[in-house]
Amino acid sequence: MARSIEENSRKWTAPVLMKSGEVFCPSTCVTLGPIYNESESKLIIGTGGHRGMNMKLRVFKDVDQDEECTLAESPTAIMHFVNEARAVPTIAVAAGSSLLVYKNMKPFYKFTVPSSPIIPTELEAWKAAASNKINPNTLSTVLERLVTDVSFSKLTPMSQTYILSKSNEDKLALIEKIGGKILNSGTITCIAKLTKSAADIMDILVFGTEHCDVFLIDGQAFTIIQQIKLQSVPVTIRTYGYFDVDYRIFVHTRDSLIFSIKRNDTEYKPIIVSQSMITSMILHNKSIVYTTTEDHITFCNFKGKKTGRAKCKDKVKMIEPFYYETKQLSAVIAVFDKELRMYNDSYLLDVTKFQKPLAWVKYGCYGREDSSLIVCFKDGTLGIQIFRRTANFDIRKDFNEVPPAHALKLQIPKKTKIFIDQTQRELEFSSKIHNAYQKHLFNMKFKVAESYLALASSATSSVSTTSSLPIEIAVDINGFGPTHRMTVRLLSSSRQNLYDMQISIICDPEVYEFETPLMMVPILTPGHAYTYTTLLTCKDPERATTSEVRALLIHEKRATPIVTAVIKMPFSEFPLD
Template sequence: MSSSSDSSSREGESHSKWLDAHYDPVAGLGTFSSCIALADLHGDGDFKMVVGDMGHGPYNMKLKVFKGTGQMSENALLDLPTGVVAFLMDQNEPRTPAIAVASGPFIYVYKNLRPYFKFTLPAMEVNPLEKEVWDQAKEDKIDPVTLKEMLESIRDKAEIPLSVRSLRFMMLELQEMESFVNTYKLQPLKRQTVITCMGTLKKNMADEDAVCCLVIGTESGELFILDPEAFTILTRVSLSSVPTLLDVTGQYDIEYRITVACRNGNVYILRRDSKRPKYCIELSAQVVGLVRVQKNIMIGTSQETLHGYSQKGKRLWTVTLPASIMTMALLEQKSRGIQAVLVGLKNLEVHLYRDKNLLSVINTPDIVTGLCFGRYGREDDTLIMTTQGGGLLIKILKRTAQFEDKDTSPGPPTGQSIKLNVPKKTKLYVDQTLRERENAVAMHRVFQMDLYRLRLSAARAYVKALDASLAPVSSTMQEPLTLNAAVQGIGPQFKLILNLQNTSVNRPSMQLLISFLFDEKLYKLKPAFFKVPLLVPGLNYPIDTSVECCSNKGISDIIKVFVLREGKSTPLLTAHINMPVSEGLVAA
């Protein structure tokens, strides 16, 4: 009953915040979040949805454009798309964005839905042994079977990986090898990497309609930043693994940060003019989602967890999710200044999180594989979802929707994560800082001098306490004793219990005396001086005496206890007992 009530309440909550605009279970869209983009392609204020469709076979890849609930146009793609972004290439009027589609080693750029430019990744070094083998096949010196055997031996030993042609050839059946060799042997051998992820970076302005550079990650473990007009490589950075997810913020000419999730389970943060990553986040599982929310980085992993990190790589919080993460996307409601992260789960739910707080849960008819939030048509806050079965789901966020933070994870309260309003630096603070910089050596010497004096005073006090036996623990190895006391009663009659223990290993203590020093106008002790029996090592000996308070003024004093050896005036150890106020006399 509880689970059904929870699901119904969540369903009601999602329906209260979202309007169901459209659902087509047979739209035939096989895509992911990285291949969905929303753009005003014609500059008329009517935003279209551009989708890189992977199709259901090796030759059905298409670039589809949707307007409203129907498909507007489509273009065939030669390879699987790995990223689709909309970006402005120049300042020319009309300000209509171009569409960049990453597919294989190429970036296809479309303007006005027509092919405009094709960028090709720079070729990589070919294995010389592989090239020599293909040259022999070109001259018909070796047959296809021998060619396959030689390529396999090269693959196992070579430092430079084989080209795509050789890898495809080794996957073929025996009857298909000869035709493949005859088709490709006369073509020059190339080793080309492919694009794994793509994003955009503002060139020199932070405006929405600013010119953007393309940022791409490749299978060879490199990042490229491309010029938006000439499509030349502006920056090239090598990574220790293959990048799979990208998040970019800032401006190229001023300052930017690129957050990259790689296949080795690490997330790297790069800054401008850095040849290597500035920060590294090491995770125990593969990264399946990466979204930047304001200054924090949200990372979803394959262990059903959502982590929050600062932009310097410090972990802030962790949320355990009820199912595996399928995809993640940013929800930004600009009219209210709200930013949150959408997380599509395998249990047919989409969760909305702001930091670690769950804001909303959307139930879906199928597993969501693609998410995109933004302006679609003429509606600002539209959520587009594509499902595993190829369906298309469109929801609109109500203008009256209110999100309340629900902290579902154990840990400190939400208010603890709110940043303090730290005041600005005052002139006094700045002057003090300058003084410390100028006089650092002299101030350090004064500090060290005061520290040495403090240590000397403490050492002198300690030696004095040992010499006078003012501590409740004996300092002599001949008589290793400990003493602690307890006072019982509320007055005027008290019971004083002394616990005396011999801490030596095998040596008993004999001929010991206990004496008390106190103000005779306040207290009477019976007895105030007595002998201590033989103390066996390791045993605790409780010794009690009676204390009577003689004053009715509601005051108290200290009673000193001395443990002495017969014939010596210097005590072995001393204890000071703070007597309580006699409540009986005060009440009378």
């Protein structure tokens, strides 16, 4: 009898804890690679410290910390890359709007993201405030007006900080520090590398910014090779191929879109649009693997077509690619609260359990071991595991296991006297039974068509009063009465997030009474459906009267509704009691 995966989960060695613990950082601030001209790979971690203090770049060797250096800004991501053929490997640290390059654990170069165009009104207001032509309160008024007219995200980082500042002392300090010279450089959100060719091992740096830009930077001269404008803010970047031959850059954005960027592309459209929020994305062989807030692990090809999906019982924290070159084994490591699971596009391959909650993992070459797994627990402890050379994936399990149809036993009852009499009756009166069946079938089809016509004539109709805010509204009425449940669904097609709206329900107060006539809509994110529910009660079902109900999406700064839905209510049934 074959043993289960849990019984054969000894594919990894027991974790060896490092002496210098207390590592608190996201998985994007972790990388593996050599520091000097040596063959041993080390663990490199960038920590953000606390409130601008104790920001460091730490290097671990074996089971202890080897060295560290202080960072000037809090890191958002780090990347180990090669920018010269026979030189010391380089570390790139993304901090704010700058890319800090380190060699030999010493600062080597600083690349700053180019400034984006600034709104003329905003620039003039800052210059006037710096020359004391306007006071800080007037500057706040101008910036708040720009937030209403444009959006908060379109302003420069200094203007955003100024608006969020509460005390006048902080606002005056910002004006004196800036002096009217403001920049609009986007903060770097993610970073990756792309090898030039199989013969040339030098790397091209690829990173995304808060201004929805993706930059390709020459790792040797630190010049911009290409700048790509997307529809949303990049969160994760993965690369495939060689820059000089053919390459693919997959970008996961904040709006749960995944873009594919190829050479000589002029238009960039998403290949994957997820209805639920995407939390992480990696590349596995020639597949895109991403996780969502619905606890799904989805496998897609490079064109965006789904090839597999695993439904998990627990929340997936992150995923990490696994590849063991010696035996040509590949998988996806999924991190849960207290266990690791390894998947491919069809099977569950391994389960490893821990006694403490996990934070993140990093797989790669560490020291002289090519298949090492760095495990970070929530308490800051680091552990090292090595994939056993004798391990394999011969024992596997379908992650969406469904019992085969031939394996299900049918409960067939024994033949009774009533069953035999009924069979004899059907043989004798088969013609009459068939005619009666055809008559009832025709009556049923007629009733269905009649009900459909009545439903279509009283269907919900929606009216939009503005074309600048494309919002779809749909209303469903459930229940026989006298209490009905109204479900309002909203879907925004706007390019920006919409805030501070309300759903107002208007009806004849003598006929219906609503539990919640006004529902708050704090935010509408593009591409995501939002559902709001309320109850309405027919006051007097015995009168057998109906009335129209209107659902209005309104905003306090607009005199007219944004979109209106008109519902013709059905007749209410009598209460059961």
